[in-house]
Amino acid sequence: MAARDENKDDAHLFREAIGGVRPLRQAYADAPPRPRPPPEPIQALRDEASVRDELLTHAIDPAAIEGGDEISYLKPGQPPRLLKRLRRGLFSIRAEIDLHEMSSAVARDAIRLFLDDCLRQGELCVRIVHGKGLRSKAQGPVLKQLTDSLLRRRADVLAFTSARPAQGGTGAVIVLLQRS
Template sequence: MSNKDSFLSKSQKSLLKQFKKQISPAHTSAVAPVQEKARKEEEQIDDTTLFQSALQGVQRLDHSNVVQRAKPAKPKKPDAQTIAKRIAAEGITDHDGSSALSDTQAALNPVGSQQTLSYRITTLQNKVFEDLKLGKMRWFEAVDLHGCTIEQARAAVLEIIHLAQQDNQNVIKIVHGKGPDAVLKTYVNGWLRQHRDVLAFVSAPENQGGTGAVLVLLKRAEKNPKFQPE
């Protein structure tokens, strides 16, 4: 204690000690964050310097000669009228004799717009037919016949069957609609019953078109003696 402190009374000395205790931590707490910040800045500078030093002589790679792989485009769904126009321009191709379908025979057995269509060959297993009815069999592709003439619809039906068999697929969906006269529905019903490669067909479940569409089960192309895989 200094000489000046010796002239103080006991109460004044006590107050002086308390004051020294109060200002000492405050001073320390104010200085500490400043020192910590300075230390971190020094470390950051050192890390940046080291990183820049390590990159000396390194050059950016030239990516101009890298081939960018484009995503394959999804195949467009067959359009019935486009198919029919192409066939009309190229001439009708007889796929295994299946193009010789009788319109007259089809028209002689009209069906109602809300009627459920159902057909199967006698040798088809019940389990397979039930799976087709319930929509459990994944179909290859669908074709929508709305707006088609009878000739266009026939060409589109034959072509979608051919495309499926080329890809060795055996289930397709044909959307014929539910017009008041059910004309296209009547013809589709008749054509499919005549086609040699149709094993079964049935009106689709409600969530897949209901009585406005049919799911068709085909013979697999690999079982056809004329099938020639690429």
């Protein structure tokens, strides 16, 4: 009997020590855990972005284009007279971007954004001033080569050619974009 009295005393002391309590409402006890957000493959996305940037970054061959050389391109399937008309300046230039003082990475993004914006606004004949590469020393005209290779890769570029002397000569290119 002494053990039973001791247990009652212990229970009484415990209740006094913790104070008044109230039972949990049933709603809290049965609440489901919050759903976890879906996992994001952050590293995989970073890897893919770096691969894309590596593919767009390429070593520039200074022998490929010299500072004073004219560059031109005509998309396969387009009539040759289109390039002739572009060379003669028969299209009205509607927008322009100047790449002077830009690094290759900045210029690459600037060209892409500029052309995308021009297409959205319906500006189909544009000028890109890349410079002649006179300060590029042994590397040759870096931005000129970059502009040439980027424009050739775009599906929406019909033709481009070095500008006429009054429009920048071999330091600029006139681009004809395809209407979407």
